[in-house]
Amino acid sequence: CLFFFLLLFVVPMAFICYYQRTKNYAANGVMIETLQFMGYYINEATRLKNCPELLAASAESRGMALRPSDNEELKTLGAQVTEHKKRQFKLPIIIKNDIILLAHMQRLHHLMSPSLREDLDEILRHSLKIS
Secondary structure (H helix, E strand, C coil): CHHHHHHHHHHHHHHHHHHHHHCCECCCCCEHHHHHHHHHHCCCCCCHHHHHHHHHCCHHHHCCCCCCCHHHHHHHHHHHCCCCCCCCCCCHHHHHHHHHHHHHHCCCHHHCCHHHHHHHHHHHHHHHHHC
């Protein structure tokens, strides 16, 4: 009786749970939404200066939390960051991630709060898979 319970219930449920977790990801570990997004926005006219904002707009980066304390921290950080082009995306989480990435590229880590550094680490963790 226990064998049939395992065979008819536990094994299929384990497969269903595994499939539900992995159906949003490609074989390389990148979210399918990110691959579609990059495929739409990257073309022969895309320049290197667009890449930090595209990384900030990826599905992995958009899934990060936006804290109320980020506004004040980003104002001080954003005043020091040099932006090389006009922003293409206006979502608050994309703007936050873009400022963090530009600060990282300009070596302004000393101006980041610990929570922004944690967010930067998470973005950089995803960037290895995306690139």
